[in-house]
Amino acid sequence: MLDLNSRCPDGPIETAWDRHRQSIKLVNPANKRKYTVIVVGTGLAGASASATLAELGYNVKAFTFHDSPRRAHSIAAQGGINAAKNYQNDGDSVYRLFYDTVKGGDFRSREQNVYRLAQVSVDIIDHCVAQGVPFAREYGGLLANRSFGGALVSRTFYAAGQTGQQLLLGAYSALSKEINSGKVKMHNRSELLDIVKIDGHAKGIVTRDLVTGEVTSHAADAVVLATGGYGNAFFLSTNARGCNVTATWRAYKRGAGFANPCFTQIHPTCIPVMGDHQSKLTLMSESLRNDGRVWVPKKAGDFRKARDIPENERDYYLERIYPTFGNLVPRDVASRSAKKMIDKGHSVVQGGSGVYLDFADAIKRLGKDAIAEKYGNLFDMYKQITGDNPYETAMKIYPASHYTMGGLWVDYNLMTNVPGLYAIGEANFSDHGANRLGASALMQGLADGYFVLPYTIGDYLAPQPHGFDDTSHPAFAEAEAQVKAKTDKLLSVGGKKSADHFHKKLGKLIWEECGMARTEPGLKSALERLPAIREEFWSQVSVPGSGAALNQQLEKAGRVADFLEFGEIMLRDALTRNESCGGHFREESQTPEGEALRDDENFQHGAVWEYAGEGKPSIRNEEALEFKYVLPSQRSYK
Amino acid sequence: MNITLKVWRQAGPKDAGKFETYQHDGIVEEMSFLEMLDVFNEKLLEAGTEPIAFEHDCREGICGSCGCMVNGRAHGPKDGATLCQVHMRSYKDGDTITLEPFRAKAFPILKDLVVDRSAFDSIIQAGGYISVRTGAAQDANMRPVEKAIADEAFDAATCIGCGACVASCPNGSASLFTSAKIAHLNMLPQGEPEKYKRATAMVTAMDDAMFGACSNHEECEATCPKGIGVEYISQMNKNLIWGELFEHDS
Ligand SMILES: Cc1cc2nc3c(=O)[nH]c(=O)nc-3n(C[C@H](O)[C@H](O)[C@H](O)COP(=O)(O)OP(=O)(O)OC[C@H]3O[C@@H](n4cnc5c(N)ncnc54)[C@H](O)[C@@H]3O)c2cc1C
Numbered sequence: 039m040l041d042l043n044s045r046c047p048d049g050p051i052e053t054a055w056d057r058h059r060q061s062i063k064l065v066n067p068a069n070k071r072k073y074t075v076i077v078v079g080t081g082l083a084g085a086s087a088s089a090t091l092a093e094l095g096y097n098v099k100a101f102t103f104h105d106s107p108r109r110a111h112s113i114a115a116q117g118g119i120n121a122a123k124n125y126q127n128d129g130d131s132v133y134r135l136f137y138d139t140v141k142g143g144d145f146r147s148r149e150q151n152v153y154r155l156a157q158v159s160v161d162i163i164d165h166c167v168a169q170g171v172p173f174a175r176e177y178g179g180l181l182a183n184r185s186f187g188g189a190l191v192s193r194t195f196y197a198a199g200q201t202g203q204q205l206l207l208g209a210y211s212a213l214s215k216e217i218n219s220g221k222v223k224m225h226n227r228s229e230l231l232d233i234v235k236i237d238g239h240a241k242g243i244v245t246r247d248l249v250t251g252e253v254t255s256h257a258a259d260a261v262v263l264a265t266g267g268y269g270n271a272f273f274l275s276t277n278a279r280g281c282n283v284t285a286t287w288r289a290y291k292r293g294a295g296f297a298n299p300c301f302t303q304i305h306p307t308c309i310p311v312m313g314d315h316q317s318k319l320t321l322m323s324e325s326l327r328n329d330g331r332v333w334v335p336k337k338a339g340d341f342r343k344a345r346d347i348p349e350n351e352r353d354y355y356l357e358r359i360y361p362t363f364g365n366l367v368p369r370d371v372a373s374r375s376a377k378k379m380i381d382k383g384h385s386v387v388q389g390g391s392g393v394y395l396d397f398a399d400a401i402k403r404l405g406k407d408a409i410a411e412k413y414g415n416l417f418d419m420y421k422q423i424t425g426d427n428p429y430e431t432a433m434k435i436y437p438a439s440h441y442t443m444g445g446l447w448v449d450y451n452l453m454t455n456v457p458g459l460y461a462i463g464e465a466n467f468s469d470h471g472a473n474r475l476g477a478s479a480l481m482q483g484l485a486d487g488y489f490v491l492p493y494t495i496g497d498y499l500a501p502q503p504h505g506f507d508d509t510s511h512p513a514f515a516e517a518e519a520q521v522k523a524k525t526d527k528l529l530s531v532g533g534k535k536s537a538d539h540f541h542k543k544l545g546k547l548i549w550e551e552c553g554m555a556r557t558e559p560g561l562k563s564a565l566e567r568l569p570a571i572r573e574e575f576w577s578q579v580s581v582p583g584s585g586a587a588l589n590q591q592l593e594k595a596g597r598v599a600d601f602l603e604f605g606e607i608m609l610r611d612a613l614t615r616n617e618s619c620g621g622h623f624r625e626e627s628q629t630p631e632g633e634a635l636r637d638d639e640n641f642q643h644g645a646v647w648e649y650a651g652e653g654k655p656s657i658r659n660e661e662a663l664e665f666k667y668v669l670p671s672q673r674s675y676k
Numbered sequence: 677m678n679i680t681l682k683v684w685r686q687a688g689p690k691d692a693g694k695f696e697t698y699q700h701d702g703i704v705e706e707m708s709f710l711e712m713l714d715v716f717n718e719k720l721l722e723a724g725t726e727p728i729a730f731e732h733d734c735r736e737g738i739c740g741s742c743g744c745m746v747n748g749r750a751h752g753p754k755d756g757a758t759l760c761q762v763h764m765r766s767y768k769d770g771d772t773i774t775l776e777p778f779r780a781k782a783f784p785i786l787k788d789l790v791v792d793r794s795a796f797d798s799i800i801q802a803g804g805y806i807s808v809r810t811g812a813a814q815d816a817n818m819r820p821v822e823k824a825i826a827d828e829a830f831d832a833a834t835c836i837g838c839g840a841c842v843a844s845c846p847n848g849s850a851s852l853f854t855s856a857k858i859a860h861l862n863m864l865p866q867g868e869p870e871k872y873k874r875a876t877a878m879v880t881a882m883d884d885a886m887f888g889a890c891s892n893h894e895e896c897e898a899t900c901p902k903g904i905g906v907e908y909i910s911q912m913n914k915n916l917i918w919g920e921l922f923e924h925d926s
């Protein structure tokens with residue numbers, strides 16, 4: 039059994055975080071420089087945490103497998119970041135952001151964590167502006183906002199369609215400042231391959247230098263994982279190609295609980311799949327649903343050009359079914375609705391799947407220039423990929439894997455159940471429950487990194503002896519030996535197929551049986567088919583070259599091997615959770631109108647998977663959830 | 677369609693490297709350029725040979741990982757696009773495509789088409805930031821910023837750090853990269869206090885990292901996938917001069 043004490047403060051939620059900060063242990067400023075913290079991952083969460091820890095005086099060793107922190111997948115976030123600033127005076131508040139997020143997550147997240155997230159959201163915007171992040175502004179010089187799904191207020195801050203880029207460059211600049219000051223030692227092109235525990239505490243990591251192949255141990259007083267999500271379990275996703283589960287999976291194998299792996303988000307507006315060679319799917323930001331209208335032809339199998347289909351033969355199904363939220367329903371609802379239309383034969387892509395996202399009305403209403411100013415880069419991107427011009431014809435879109443709400447289990451301090459091991463950003467499971475609202479991942483990553491972890495980590499460090507730096511401990515040698523053995527094994531298979539070949543097979547299986555709709559027979563059959571893919575991988579994969587040099591196939595194969603193991607708990611989690619909630623839709627559990635039907639009596643909890651040893655089935659633990667402020671109700675966006 | 681690929685193959689940083697020529701058939705128009713390479717690498721893998729190493733990640737033109745010289749042009753034939761945004765519909769049956777790494781003194785080759793661009797990081801570390809501590813900021817709307825200035829700062833900030841400017845410059849200069857970051861920060865009121873110090877420190881770091889000097893060839897602007905313009909370079913030079921005067925004054 040895992041110790042799943044959330045350590046959430048009791049008492050009124052409005053003051054919980056303040057009281058918590060008062061009560062946690064502080065590290066004496068003179069002692070901070072005697073502690074060293076390892077931060078793995080330098081995306082929004084990791085870069086912001088590294089910079090802030092260093093500013094506070096800690097020594098930081100930061101790691102990324104990328105050639106520079108600026109390449110992290112966070113760079114690709116398009117639409118925006120939420121904050122309860124209420125600059126639009128449209129009735130927003132910390133409480134409303136909290137309420138929207140708990141409801142949007144379909145009552146599967148912790149109230150206290152979410153409330154804190156909403157509280158610090160306002161500080162993030164202040165800080166980023168001070169760093170020079172060039173957010174969009176109004177003519178009066180004040181910050182501009184747009185709306186995102188699942189909210190009836192305009193609270194999303196943005197920088198054209200490149201918000202993630204600008205926020206990451208901000209965090210990267212803060213990190214660079216601390217590298218320059220000597221407080222952060224940056225290790226680029228270094229991949230974490232194991233976590234080292236000593237007397238039950240996380241005290242270091244083992245990495246492989248991706249240029250020289252050297253396997254090295256690094257010791258520290260605490261370890262923070264900020265390694266992003268596992269959306270690439272589906273192979274095709276909007277995630278960057280390098281995104282992977284390796285770091286969190288290795289942490290899991292060292293005893294950290296993995297929470298809600300089946301909570302994955304399928305984003306409704308991506309460019310549809312266009313052939314077997316496709317290597318990734320491109321997101322068209324949710325912000326487009328501010329002005330774009332989603333529709334399909336009323337008649338199934340109608341493949342006339344969009345402009346040739348008259349108004350009265352179109353079904354604007356989101357506006358029809360959800361008149362209150364219309365095109366701005368949350369992602370899970372929008373994705374499932376698209377799937378339903380396709381299943382009924384209303385696809386607009388011949389031989390494939392897609393629905394229309396149409397800007398004709400918005401262009402008529404606001405003019406082409408206004409639309410270009412808001413979405414120009416997205417329209418250009420769409421045209422580059424498809425050859426179609428969205429100013430002239432409706433976009434074709436379809437849902438794709440995008441984000442993972444599941445991740446390492448963490449308590450209120452963002453510490454996993456392994457003392458001294460923390461998880462922040464998309465790598466943890468903390469704030470989004472069963473469905474994340476748009477523009478809330480950037481908010482969470484930066485909240486964790488700038489404003490939460492740098493303080494809560496003191497609570498762990500203060501009573502610990504400082505300056506742990508002993509990589510001669512046998513635990514390091516053991517971990518290094520395991521890493522080398524795995525590398526050698528991959529190099530010696532001598533098969534004929536690429537790692538991608540198996541990744542695609544896995545992705546197809548997961549997409550079909552554990553994607554937008556899941557059933558008991560489907561999940562059971564997937565669980566039966568998965569081991570065969572794994573075995574085939576280990577007998578057929580081709581990894582030429584050497585382990586002592588830059589070897590991209592070796593990197594890829596190692597990551598795929600972990601995904602092949604991870605797939606198992608994803609499927610088992612989906613199978614055990616015999617209810618629908620948020621992005622997890624079990625066909626057996628739906629309302630008469632076909633909406634997700636929760637089963638609060640049996641599933642109002644986080645499911646936390648515990649490693650039981652090689653070849654043994656993982657153990658499912660539960661963390662019960664309590665709702666005192668936002669009472670669980672059937673989510674309705676009608 | 678069928679194409680001939682002429683690719684720079686280099687086993688490691690110390691290897692001499694040479695061009696290899698391959699035939700690649702069965703390419704379809706909808707494939708992206710990088711997917712074309714993926715498919716070719718699968719063939720090499722099936723034959724048990726090492727695939728062509730090339731960098732990529734987001735595959736949508738924002739991370740700055742991808743890029744090499746394609747028939748002598750950084751990122752290939754399309755204006756305003758990174759290599760991952762090029763599709764095979766830009767080519768026709770029978771074409772020959774020559775692939776070479778970004779070459780510059782400051783970008784050592786690591787393998788095949790992969791180069792080490794960490795010299796860019798060192799320039800940012802020298803001063804590409806506003807020195808503000810987490811938690812020290814005032815309310816974001818306390819200081820309005822004129823929309824035109826905010827928009828221009830954003831344009832300068834859209835650089836993806838791919839290195840095409842350096843690879844295209846006959847001198848291997850990083851002036852476009854460096855000046856765009858200086859412009860982004862120096863234009864904003866928040867960046868004002870460190871304006872001159874920033875420009876001097878970043879330019880010094882650029883010189884230390886073995887990048888060449890700018891002699892106004894403007895090849896950088898012509899190949900920048902984000903359309904960043906050389907006007908930032910003259911702004912940077914002005915900042916430097918003012919910085920020097922300022923220093924002597926005080
Ligand atoms: C196309 C797209 C658009 C999006 N748009 C939005 C949006 O508009 N608004 C929003 O709120 N959210 C958006 N998201 C989600 C959001 O971008 C991500 O959830 C968030 O950026 C994740 O940040 P992170 O710091 O947790 O991880 P990442 O940015 O993924 O960083 C992970 C880091 O970990 C490193 N790493 C991983 N594994 C290892 C290892 N084994 N060893 C060493 N280093 C490792 C990587 O190198 C990287 O530095 C979008 C996502 C996508 C895919």
Ligand code: FES
Pocket residue numbers: 731732733734735736737738739740741742743758759760761
């Ligand atoms: S792969 Fe990211 S810019 Fe090309």
